[in-house]
Amino acid sequence: MSNVVDEVQQKRQERIIKQVAEELSLSLKQVRTTTGLLDEGNTIPFIARYRKEMTGELDENQLRQIEERVQYLRNLEDRKLEVIRIIEEQGKLTEELQRSIENAIKLQEVEDLYRPYRQKRKTRASVAKEKGLEPLSVWIWNQPKQGDVLQEAERYIDAEKGVDTAAGAVQGALDILAENIADDATIRKWVRRYTLDHGMLTSEAKDAEVESVYENYYSYRELAKKMPPHRILAINRGEREGMLKVGLDIASEPVHRYIAGQIQKSPSVVDHLMTAVIEDAYKRLIAPSIEREVRAEMTEKGENQAISIFSGNLRSLLLQAPIKGQRVLGVDPAYRTGCKLAAVDDTGKLLEVAVTYPTPPNNKKKEAAEKFKELIAKYDLELIVIGNGTASRETEQFVADLIAELSNDKLSYLIVNEAGASVYSASKLAQEEFPNLDVAERSAASIARRVQDPLAELVKIDPKAIGVGQYQHDVSQKHLEESLKAVVESAVNHVGVDVNTASPSLLSYVAGINATIAKNIVKFREENGKFVNRRQLQKVPRLGAKTYEQCVGFMRITGGDTTLDRTPIHPESYEVVDRLFKELKIDKQELGSKQVADLLTSQNPNELAERLGVGVPTLRDILESLQRPGRDPRDELPLPVFRKDVLKIEDLTPGMKLQGTVRNVIDFGAFVDIGIKSDGLVHISQLKNGFVKHPMDVVSVGDNVTVWVMNVDLKKGRVGLTMKDPSEEQAHA
Missing domain, CATH: 3.30.420.140 (YqgF/RNase H-like domain)
Known part of the structure; x- marks a missing residue:
């Protein structure tokens, strides 16, 4: 029996791997290897840095995409099994339905297929079924060419069951049919797609006399699928704060025609009833739920973008150049x-x-x-x-x-x-x-x-409290927290941590380390003095072999008894370094000298890797680490703008050239600190000549930029800036 289960699980795993590989345009081997490494408990920073040969040099973003998609598809497979089990217990599972569920590639598709079999609260249709009107609904659904519907309905009049008239019986039967149409997975899928493509999001003021920041949306219409994320979240907030009434406007006639084409057989004596039931099913049951689903999908799009922006800005903020000494x-x-x-x-x-x-x-x-x-x-x-x-x-x-x-x-x-x-x-x-x-x-x-040291200080703060983004309070806080934690983890491991000076907060973001182990490291350091080599970490309570493997490459020990311990080189590669030094006749004591750095720079990694019996990506990283041991990757970044005097908004004139620091990047531009009370805005259209897909493609938080004043609004305290040199603009004019 266990062999059968294993075989089913194996087939499921291969199906997931194939789908993820196709979605992300990666090879099956890359996805299979990455999934295996993650399942073994390896962290993403560790895999990205020290398992490049195995993954084909996938970066952290690609690894996280694989992790997220594999987890989603595993959850999807679990849900499919659960739905099949429930429908089977009801005795309603057919081979065709099972096949449809198994072939579904989205959770929404599975839920649509399950919808007719889900336990419902009391509805008009369920009441009609209790009254025994299901056979009448079947008679109408079959759309006979002859007969009289009221005459047929008279057979179902039953005062005890609450059916007093033939017309009442017909209405109950139509309620059953309306619910059946609304539960049809194929119809729902088409209507959802049509609504996404053609729906107009509308908003209007609940009270047009009230002034608010939402005045742009007091009478507003826009094609839903073209709405930028920040506008979606702005309208959502206005609705939540009771300032706006929001809806989704969609032409119903094309939907009626589509549903009729799916179910109507003309001519029939019940054509007028089928037309009525289609209109009722759409207006009363399908449209409201599809509108909720489409609004939810739009919100998810807005949230994902807001979280992406917050994450990008946070990373830039964390990795700002430290002002040392x-x-x-x-x-x-x-x-x-x-x-x-x-x-x-x-x-x-x-x-x-x-x-x-x-x-x-x-x-x-x-x-x-x-x-x-x-x-x-x-x-x-x-x-x-x-x-x-x-x-x-x-x-x-x-x-x-x-x-x-x-x-x-x-x-x-x-x-x-x-x-x-x-x-x-x-x-x-x-x-x-x-x-x-x-x-x-x-x-x-x-x-x-x-x-x-921006990184060391900012890791002490809940990432959500570092407000570098847009609408971060309007998004899924769980999703935001997970994304920001991944950003901090990535930044900390990118820079590396001095194990003898790092706080527990900083250590807790190192790959494989949790808050308890971080405190144990600091306690061990306080009780036994400074760490003199990485091997001592193995003596820290709760820091086992797997944790040591994951974290040790990101731990730095300056002034210890092993020179390599201050580099990002993993101890598992120290033997390779020994062979490299022998090959190139380098004395370890000379490491860090210009002569050794030049020698290492001149090497051909492909040829050298073959001679040393090591992977090219690993050797490339080793050579780079040895050229400048102990290097802080942030040192190459520009320092912030130091000031000695103050600029007032009244001092600004159009065309004035200034130096500034980017404080925040959002969907429609970047806010730049130019030394006045409020940051100036560089609109996306003013970031550079030519098309800009997103401001983050041009600037990052912490960047020092040259800007020119475009306009000044003294009343509102707003300044419009451009990063396009006006003299070049005039030359092209």
Whole structure:
């Protein structure tokens, strides 16, 4: 029996692998190997980095696509078995129906096929069946050429059952037929497709007199399938907040014609009844449920795009270049409660905290300036970092005036996105890290540290609290959480983690490591001193062989007793490195020198891999890792724009050239910090010459960009920017 079960499971697995390979344009071997590796408990970062030969060098995105599709199709197969079992228990399973269920490629198709057999709540049709009217419905369904329907219906009059008239019997029979038509899988599939292709989404104001951000949608129509994701989510939010009435407008005549073509046999004495029942089935039963399904599908499209944007922006934010070697003053601005200050050294160690009141309503600028000067001089601070929340621009003006007064060439300031700082400050983690500070002081420390190492600081915050996206509060929070966790995991493993300095938060995102093991690593480090080699990780409680295999390549040990431990090279490849050094006559002690780097760069990986008996992708990664051991991949990224003075919106004029930092990328453009109170918008049409499919193809969060002012709206505080050089535009004109 077990052999039969195994054979069925094997066939099912092969069917899934074949479908995923076709959908993603990958080879069967790639999908089969990846699925096998995932089933064995390997993590995606590990597979992407250290199993390239096996997967044909699939990247993390492709691996995640395989994982998601395989899981969906496995769930689909489980649902098919469940549906077949239920229908079989009802004694209604036919070979044709079973075949249709087994061949379905979407969950929606399975549910459509199951619909007629699902237990329903009380409906008009079920009441009519209880009254014994099913035989009359069959008589009408057969569409006889002769006979009198009312005369036929008189046979079913039964006062005890509640059938008092022939007309009432006919109506009950029609209710049964309407439900049968509405439950027909083929009809539903066609109507769903037609509605998706031709439906017009409409919205109107519930009260046109009320001003709101939804005024663009107070009288709005757009072809549903062409609606961009951000508009779908905007209308959904307006509907949810009770500002808009939303519907799906669809011409019913083509639908009636299609259904009639499927079921009507003319001429018949019941033609008028069949026409009526088709109209009733569509209007009362099919249209409302299909509209819900289509709206749900549109929402899913909007959510997927919003999550994709949030994920892309988050990755860019996490991987911003760290500002190394600078002592920083973090400032958490506020009005009434004052600006909280936190001075940190170049390692992020907290030196001192203070509070000043340079902003309204206190306006104690002189006292605040003295405290700022005192801290700057005491700790030789070089950079002031201001969170971009409440009172940030007034604080910025104060800091710019202070820098001008000090005439300190080394001193500059930055405005940073403080999203999530308050969430972190109130967290248990922050309380453990800074037990003697209040919430706002912790926030100032976090703001200071997030420029020194954005990744290490931002992983302490729930990714959802880092608001770099659009409509993130309107999407499936479970799906959002899963996607953002994958982004953080990917970023952490891309950079690697110093096992001797990393916090439990950072360690918990390393491939294979969970929160418990992360805490155990830190505890082991505190009790036994610094790790001197990667092998010591095997002594950490709960860190077993599989976890060690998954995580160790992403762990870095600087200054340990094994040079390779500070590289991304996995210990399983150390033997290959030994053979490589012998082959090229390299002394390990010379690793990191320009001479060795040049020698490694000049190698032909294809030829060398054959001589060493190793895969080309693995050798390519080894050569790259050895050229600059201990390299941080973020070091090659541009640093943010440092400022010394303030720009006001009133200072801006069309054509003015400015440097800015991209703060957020959304469907219709990018918001750029140019040093004024509100970020300026570069519309998608102004990102570059030529067609732009999506802003993310051109810019990322954290990018330093050159922009020109297009227009200024002083009343609304809005600035339109362009990244197209006006001088080039004029030259082409």
